[in-house]
Amino acid sequence: MAEVNFHEYDSRVDLDICLAREVGAALEIAIAERGHASLAVSGGRTPVGMFQQLRQMRLQWDKVWITLVDDRWVPPSHTDSNELLVREHLLKYHVEAAHFVSLHTGAASAEAAVAEIEARLQAIPQPFDVLILGMGEDGHTASLFPCASELEIAAAPDSTQSVVAVNPSTAPYARISLTLAAIAQARKLVVHLTGTKKRQIFEQALANTSQRLPIARVLDAARGPKHVYWAE
Structure with missing residues (x-):
């Protein structure tokens, strides 16, 4: 696996500010070079502060x-x-001008929505200029859960699918997720972590060569620069 660049901060506020600046700079470069930019983000509590910093930036959000x-x-x-x-x-103030692509449709199930969401994603300039991942305590990232029966399909490095429906047995709700192949193509891949426990789990996941958890499999496959941003 190629080198993972580890960025450690004294506080979560410092992390949020610095990561937002890095994301904003990468988007600005993409716009200058290609006339547009694309960003894929994760949910959960961890990125909220970073979102609030990023939405203050005066980028050409309409691009x-x-x-x-x-x-x-x-x-x-x-x-x-x-x-x-x-x-x-995130989608407030200046960022309201951005083009947001939802992963939800009116379909009755995630499985039934895959084709429509695949078509939607074709409109996004790809590979993603920046893609930000989180990680769960079981080593899952995106909705690539170790427990999911769909994991091997979702994590196939040569998959031509951008999205897949996933049904984890250890977490509520069915999910729709980018595939490992789609994630791995990102020009800049970021893993955003907070807390000592998450750091320990992350380091153990990378060190365990006999059982490659989803977070390690994604980083193994990633083609562009890989960065971890962490604060206690």
């Missing part, structure tokens, strides 16, 4: 495409929806 790395199969108005979190904390 930026934003989507989610994964989401729970719940309505976008549901309190457990990653889309709701992104709308409440």
